[in-house]
Amino acid sequence: MNQSNYDEQNRVKASFYATYAALTPHQYLHNMTAVDYRMADYMNPFLTAVVDISVSRFQQHPVRILDLGCSYGVSGALLKTGCSYQELAKFFLHETSLEYSSCVTESKRWLESHVARENVEVVGFDSSTEAVRFATASRMIDKGITRNLEENESELTEDERSLIRQCDVLLSTGVIGYVTAKTVSPILDAFGHDARGPLGAVAIMSVLELFDPEPIAASFAEHGYRFGQLPIRIPQRRFADTEERERVLEALRDRGEPTAVQDPEDQMFARLCVAARPQSFEVLSKRMNEVAEALPAEVRLGHQEPTTFSESGRVRPRPLRGVSKTFPLNRPPSPR
Numbered sequence: 001m002n003q004s005n006y007d008e009q010n011r012v013k014a015s016f017y018a019t020y021a022a023l024t025p026h027q028y029l030h031n032m033t034a035v036d037y038r039m040a041d042y043m044n045p046f047l048t049a050v051v052d053i054s055v056s057r058f059q060q061h062p063v064r065i066l067d068l069g070c071s072y073g074v075s076g077a078l079l080k081t082g083c084s085y086q087e088l089a090k091f092f093l094h095e096t097s098l099e100y101s102s103c104v105t106e107s108k109r110w111l112e113s114h115v116a117r118e119n120v121e122v123v124g125f126d127s128s129t130e131a132v133r134f135a136t137a138s139r140m141i142d143k144g145i146t147r148n149l150e151e152n153e154s155e156l157t158e159d160e161r162s163l164i165r166q167c168d169v170l171l172s173t174g175v176i177g178y179v180t181a182k183t184v185s186p187i188l189d190a191f192g193h194d195a196r197g198p199l200g201a202v203a204i205m206s207v208l209e210l211f212d213p214e215p216i217a218a219s220f221a222e223h224g225y226r227f228g229q230l231p232i233r234i235p236q237r238r239f240a241d242t243e244e245r246e247r248v249l250e251a252l253r254d255r256g257e258p259t260a261v262q263d264p265e266d267q268m269f270a271r272l273c274v275a276a277r278p279q280s281f282e283v284l285s286k287r288m289n290e291v292a293e294a295l296p297a298e299v300r301l302g303h304q305e306p307t308t309f310s311e312s313g314r315v316r317p318r319p320l321r322g323v324s325k326t327f328p329l330n331r332p333p334s335p336r
Contacts, residue, residue, distance in 0.1 A: 069175025073140025
């Protein structure tokens with residue numbers, strides 16, 4: 001799947017681009033809450049587990065996360081505070097000012113009063129100047145990079161490469177498909193060269209079922225990583241309307257994925273993908289599956305083997321065992 005294919009898939013989805021241009025997160029959180037957005041909550045246990053296994057007994061520096069597509073820094077804030085997306089959204093929508101400076105001040109106070117872990121730093125990476133500016137000023141993230149590598153002639157600066165080299169974990173929560181190998185490849189040129197955790201540099205990504213992860217897998221393979229799509233299915237959000245639902249279902253059927261979304265389902269899902277150096281991949285994927293066992297049944301696809309990718313990026317078939325053809329929708333009282 002090339003850029004034109006990703007563009008075609010994006011056209012069948014509702015667009016939320018305008019929500020990332022506001023000075024504060026209010027519009028973004030309002031729109032996401034309206035469609036029962038849940039992905040950040042479901043991703044947080046996986047990210048927390050990755051951070052925990054990336055901590056070395058001899059490591060004096062915090063685990064540094066590169067949050068690709070960070071927007072207003074929600075994933076970083078959930079990781080640091082242990083709060084839910086619902087708690088975060090409620091705070092912003094009901095307790096903060098719409099005025100930028102006041103909102104930044106109120107957000108700093110809230111974060112300082114809720115910090116639960118201090119062994120992480122988040123480097124946010126996003127094309128939205130406004131979102132990165134707020135996330136950095138409010139300390140939702142610790143440092144920010146505003147760059148759109150999908151644009152021709154756009155390149156990382158040496159300072160940006162230096163920041164990326166120091167990162168241990170690459171996080172992507174639903175941004176793959178909006179960004180392609182044009183973004184991922186130059187990031188991987190620098191990513192994790194100074195990583196100090198026991199597993200080395202690792203990546204954890206939720207990729208919407210609408211998008212084929214193969215081009216991203218190829219980019220990771222070119223940089224010496226093993227990439228796999230795990231049998232873990234993460235709810236993202238409800239369909240914005242019936243029209244979007246029908247377009248997405250049709251696109252999935254056209255891609256030969258007729259079971260990716262079942263007729264009774266009213267929401268979009270993502271698959272959990274991970275990448276690590278070959279010697280660390282099994283440890284990472286095993287830990288992610290252990291985390292999934294503690295989550296609702298809708299997150300698990302049975303005892304299926306990971307879909308792995310060869311060095312060329314092509315899918316390497318693996319036997320499927322015990323895969324359910326239906327995925328029960330046991331909705332927890334989740335904020336997303």
